[in-house]
Amino acid sequence: MGEFELIAQYFSKCGTARSDTAVGVGDDGAVLQVRDNYDLVVTTDTMVVGTHFFPDDDPRALGHKLVAVNVSDLAAMGAEPTWLSLALTLPVVDEAWVSAFAAGLHETAEYYNCQLIGGDTTRGPMSLTMIAKGIVPRGKALTRSGAKVGDYIYVTGTLGDAALGLQLCQGRHDVSKKHQTHILQRFHYPSARVALGQALRNIASSAMDLSDGLYSDIQHILARSGVGASVDVARIPLSQAIKDSCDTATAMQLALSGGEDYELLFTVPEAKRGSLDVLLSPYGVAVSCIGRITGVAGKLELKYGEQAFPYQHTGFTHFG
């Protein structure tokens, strides 16, 4: 048995088993039973060392994050996560690293009830690609293209925490001791809003997850839906950690242009807006209305209350 086959053992011998998996790891491919009258949703995310993470990052956190960022895409489409595939490329076999990475991956897959059903393990510069699959009742997937003029714009949770966590790791920003655990958790162990995403199937007109920052991500909804947006930045939800650690300008920069929050951004027609808080309260994450969809295609207007809010966007980009 080669060293790479040994490594593959870490990913085949354990983990969630689903009854709708006819054939999992170990054949030319997996065989999956997609429920009748359901659509399949497929997402892909690659994390490359030096681009998305540091060589000495905690491998358990990386395993978690790889699953969470993929499942977050499924959540944004209202899908129920079901299966994961992993393409793992490693320069050398460091068994301690692989063991911790696999543990993080499996515990997060288990949490979201996803089964790892295959993939490929090869030698090369470190690169982690995950393909997540989920299911959604036929025709019910949420997309970026359904926003209509007059719809209300919402986000889940609080924005900017993960970007502050990255700055804390890099020694570029200080955070008081009492907030450090929370902020680092938000960066290393993001949550995918899976239950809430499914609850939005019959409510939201469009949805996506926030991976690159609100300012740049919302443009995708505007482009795909052919609409504009007016956002009141004073209504963007901020954590106590950000409020205590940053001046207003910095907080806005983190919330608008910081990436990796993995909160949901979605739009709701006026007719479905009533009692939204009540409807969504079982899902354990706050939702905040931050603006409305306008008819000026492609235009994002930022306000602070009634004032215009001049803003210099500095893109969050993995390519520096």
Place this chain on the structure above:
Amino acid sequence: MGEFELIAQYFSKCGTARSDTAVGVGDDGAVLQVRDNYDLVVTTDTMVVGTHFFPDDDPRALGHKLVAVNVSDLAAMGAEPTWLSLALTLPVVDEAWVSAFAAGLHETAEYYNCQLIGGDTTRGPMSLTMIAKGIVPRGKALTRSGAKVGDYIYVTGTLGDAALGLQLCQGRHDVSKKHQTHILQRFHYPSARVALGQALRNIASSAMDLSDGLYSDIQHILARSGVGASVDVARIPLSQAIKDSCDTATAMQLALSGGEDYELLFTVPEAKRGSLDVLLSPYGVAVSCIGRITGVAGKLELKYGEQAFPYQHTGFTHFG
């Protein structure tokens, strides 16, 4: 628009469009309509520079091969290819390279009627991961685990040609001029046996594709099925190019231990063996019976006619 978004254009603006794709490239994920009463089959293959290909390999051929090797896994399971995802990691953006790679990928995807429905494009050391999806009538997928004692063992096409092509490229083996085109084509432009794989759904008891060489690949069927095999190497089909270019020992080495043929290896119960040639003749590729499944679990017995065939396996491995 960043350079990587420009590159993404090469993969989103053209290619096959399928009517069962509800949402393709451009959202958080793709939304796919798997036919009712069909199973989904998913395969993953990664090609890393320096491990699976050379930096100066023709990018059009790489685009072809990435699709073909994934579709070959689907063929081995009796599936109809439907969708592809691409995770493309590149160190720099060389537009000529990307353009040629995309052309090879699209023309091969078109040939197999597969739609590229998403993926991820990132900066990093060159790595190509493809995830192929296909569909198969529920419960009809061919696997490695169904071979039974007494079943006949078959392969499609001829074996060893791709390995000879690799040796020709590396200057390690000479091939006469009249055979060079054929041998290089077999290495750079492998064919996936898609139609034949689907025809085997109600015939074969097990199946897989040959990517690492018959000697090592057949062990997967033996392990998963809990059986042994007796193979008559004199019956392994060889191309005229191999016969003209190699002595018998070399030909056997290439056919048994050379990789990347992407022919199918399958087993057929005696009751379904009659008229197999006639049944499979419309699919344009010869099938050859090379042996039988035995009851000695895990044991591969090689013969040359009635003689024992002593053989020193030198594994074809991408890891050297």
